[in-house]
Amino acid sequence: VHLGSGDPYTPGFPSFNHTQFPPAQSSSLPDILAQTITPAMAAQLFGKMGGPSVPRSWVETGLNRVSPIKLGSEKDVITVEVNNVLVEKRIHNVFGVIKGFMDPDRYVVIGAQRDSWGPGYAKSTVGTCVLMELARAITEMLKRDDFRPRRSIIFASWSAGEYGSVGATEWLEGYLSSLSMKAFVYISLDGVVTGSQTFKAAASPLLYKLIRETMMEVKSTVFSNDTSKTLYDEFAGSNWEQSVIVPMKMDDSAYPFLTFSGIPSVSFSFTSLKHGSNYPYFCTLLDDKDHLDFATRHLTADVAVAATRLAGHMALRLVHDYLLRLDVDKYKSLLRSHVSQIMHLSTQLKQSGLVTADQPEVLSTQWITSAFGSFSRAASSLTTTIQNSDLSDTELCRIINDRIMRVEHNFLSPYVSPKDVPFRHIFFGTGTHTLQALADHLEALRKRTLDSDWNLFRNQFALITWTVQGCANNLVGNVWDLDNEI
Known part of the structure; x- marks a missing residue:
C-alpha cells in the first residue's frame, strides 16, 4: 500500500540509527486505513456483498472469478481483525x-x-x-x-x-x-x-x-x-x-x-x-x-x-571501454516526442477559444522548443567531439565521460524537494514536475476540469523548461560554449 520505496517513515532521507530526524510520513502512504489481502479473501468478500454491480472495467481486471460482483450496500457489515505489529528491525546490506x-x-x-x-x-x-x-x-x-x-x-x-x-x-x-x-x-x-x-x-x-x-x-x-x-x-x-x-x-x-x-x-x-x-x-x-x-x-x-x-x-x-556506453542521442528523440505532444495539445487548447486576450503568452511553446534545440545541439556536438577525439588520451576521455554521466542526473527536477517528491525525474518520475503531467494538465485545461489551474500550469511549464535547459547547458561542457537565449 506504499506507493513509493524505502522506509515510509523517513521519506527522502536515510533511516540510519545515528540520525535524529523528527517523525515523518511518506506522502505515498494512503490517507485511509489499508490492509493487503489475498485474491481468495477478496473473492469471498465480494461474493457476500449486495448493492449495485461494479463497473465493467473492474470485471475485466480479473475479478470476474466472482459472479455477480457487487459494490456493497449500507446493510453490509464486515468485521476485519488485523493482528499486525509495527516493529523496527535493523537491516544489513x-x-x-x-x-x-x-x-x-x-x-x-x-x-x-x-x-x-x-x-x-x-x-x-x-x-x-x-x-x-x-x-x-x-x-x-x-x-x-x-x-x-x-x-x-x-x-x-x-x-x-x-x-x-x-x-x-x-x-x-x-x-x-x-x-x-x-x-x-x-x-x-x-x-x-x-x-x-x-x-x-x-x-x-x-x-x-x-x-x-x-x-x-x-x-x-x-x-x-x-x-x-x-x-x-x-x-x-x-x-x-x-x-x-x-x-x-x-x-x-x-x-x-x-x-x-x-x-x-x-x-x-x-x-x-x-x-x-x-x-x-x-x-x-x-x-x-x-x-x-x-x-x-x-x-x-x-x-x-x-x-x-x-x-x-x-x-x-x-x-x-574508453568511453561510457551511454547513448545520449536516445534522449534527444524521446524529448522530441514529448515536446511535439505538448505543442500539439497547446495548439488544440488555443483553437478551443479558452485562451483569453490577457493570456497571450500562456501557451507559447517558444522556450520549451528552444530548450529542446539546445539539448539537441549539445548532444550532436558531443557526438562530433567523440568522433574527432583521440580516445587514447586518458584526460580527454574522462572529460567527455563526465559530460555523459551527468545527463541522467540533470533530468531530476531541482525545483521539487526529495523529501516530498522523491522521484524527481521529469521523464520517469511521479508528480506535477514531469513532462507527462504537463501534457495531462494541458488536456485538463482544455476540458475545464476542476483540478486545472492556469497559474499552476505556467509554473509547471517554466520549471520543466529550465530543467531541460539546465541539462543541455551541462552537456555542452563549458559555460563559454553555450549558445542559448534563455
Missing part, C-alpha cells in the same frame, strides 16, 4: 568491490535482493546466485587473465527488498551526493529468471543501445538448437524496442536508482508468456523451486546462465 585501475572513483553497481517474504526463489535466490557468480568470475579474470578494468564494480546484496526496496533506497538516500557523482550505471538482478519464452528489459534510454548490442553478443544456446543464434535473433523480432523494452515500474529495485538518484539503470528478465507474460508467484509462499522450474520448462539453471552472461557482458563493457 552487504558489498563487495573490484577497484578500477584508472578511474576507481567511477563505478558500476550490480545489485540483487537477498531476502524475501516467503521462499523467494525467483525473487531473490536466483538473482543472488547470479550476483555471486559474477563476482567470482570477474575476480578470476583479474587473477588468471590479467584483466584490468578501468572503472570499479560494486556488488551489492540488498536487505529488506520487500516491500519497496528498502535496503537499496536507504543506501541511496544515505549517500546521495557521493553516488550521484560517481555511480554511472546500476544493473538490477532481481527476478532475472521467471520463465524461458521471452525477454524483457526496463531501462534508462541511455542504455537501450548497450542492451541491444549485448543481446547481439550473447549466444542463445538455451533457447534454440541453432548455436549461431544470439539473444537478439531469438527475442528482438522486427522491432527490438517494441519487443523487448517495457516501462520501469515503481516496485522495480532499479526505479529509485533512476528516478531518485538519477543513475542510469537497467533491470531485465527472461519471462514466461503464461499468466499474461509474467510470473504470478512473487511475494507468495508459492515462489519456490518447483513453480519456477515449471515456468521455465525445467531450464532454470540454463536460463540463469544466460542472464549471468548478459549482465556480465554489460558490466564489462561499461568498466572496460
Whole structure:
C-alpha cells in the first residue's frame, strides 16, 4: 500500500540509527486505513456483498472469478481483525568491490535482493546466485587473465527488498551526493529468471543501445538448437524496442536508482508468456523451486546462465571501454516526442477559444522548443567531439565521460524537494514536475476540469523548461560554449 520505496517513515532521507530526524510520513502512504489481502479473501468478500454491480472495467481486471460482483450496500457489515505489529528491525546490506585501475572513483553497481517474504526463489535466490557468480568470475579474470578494468564494480546484496526496496533506497538516500557523482550505471538482478519464452528489459534510454548490442553478443544456446543464434535473433523480432523494452515500474529495485538518484539503470528478465507474460508467484509462499522450474520448462539453471552472461557482458563493457556506453542521442528523440505532444495539445487548447486576450503568452511553446534545440545541439556536438577525439588520451576521455554521466542526473527536477517528491525525474518520475503531467494538465485545461489551474500550469511549464535547459547547458561542457537565449 506504499506507493513509493524505502522506509515510509523517513521519506527522502536515510533511516540510519545515528540520525535524529523528527517523525515523518511518506506522502505515498494512503490517507485511509489499508490492509493487503489475498485474491481468495477478496473473492469471498465480494461474493457476500449486495448493492449495485461494479463497473465493467473492474470485471475485466480479473475479478470476474466472482459472479455477480457487487459494490456493497449500507446493510453490509464486515468485521476485519488485523493482528499486525509495527516493529523496527535493523537491516544489513552487504558489498563487495573490484577497484578500477584508472578511474576507481567511477563505478558500476550490480545489485540483487537477498531476502524475501516467503521462499523467494525467483525473487531473490536466483538473482543472488547470479550476483555471486559474477563476482567470482570477474575476480578470476583479474587473477588468471590479467584483466584490468578501468572503472570499479560494486556488488551489492540488498536487505529488506520487500516491500519497496528498502535496503537499496536507504543506501541511496544515505549517500546521495557521493553516488550521484560517481555511480554511472546500476544493473538490477532481481527476478532475472521467471520463465524461458521471452525477454524483457526496463531501462534508462541511455542504455537501450548497450542492451541491444549485448543481446547481439550473447549466444542463445538455451533457447534454440541453432548455436549461431544470439539473444537478439531469438527475442528482438522486427522491432527490438517494441519487443523487448517495457516501462520501469515503481516496485522495480532499479526505479529509485533512476528516478531518485538519477543513475542510469537497467533491470531485465527472461519471462514466461503464461499468466499474461509474467510470473504470478512473487511475494507468495508459492515462489519456490518447483513453480519456477515449471515456468521455465525445467531450464532454470540454463536460463540463469544466460542472464549471468548478459549482465556480465554489460558490466564489462561499461568498466572496460574508453568511453561510457551511454547513448545520449536516445534522449534527444524521446524529448522530441514529448515536446511535439505538448505543442500539439497547446495548439488544440488555443483553437478551443479558452485562451483569453490577457493570456497571450500562456501557451507559447517558444522556450520549451528552444530548450529542446539546445539539448539537441549539445548532444550532436558531443557526438562530433567523440568522433574527432583521440580516445587514447586518458584526460580527454574522462572529460567527455563526465559530460555523459551527468545527463541522467540533470533530468531530476531541482525545483521539487526529495523529501516530498522523491522521484524527481521529469521523464520517469511521479508528480506535477514531469513532462507527462504537463501534457495531462494541458488536456485538463482544455476540458475545464476542476483540478486545472492556469497559474499552476505556467509554473509547471517554466520549471520543466529550465530543467531541460539546465541539462543541455551541462552537456555542452563549458559555460563559454553555450549558445542559448534563455
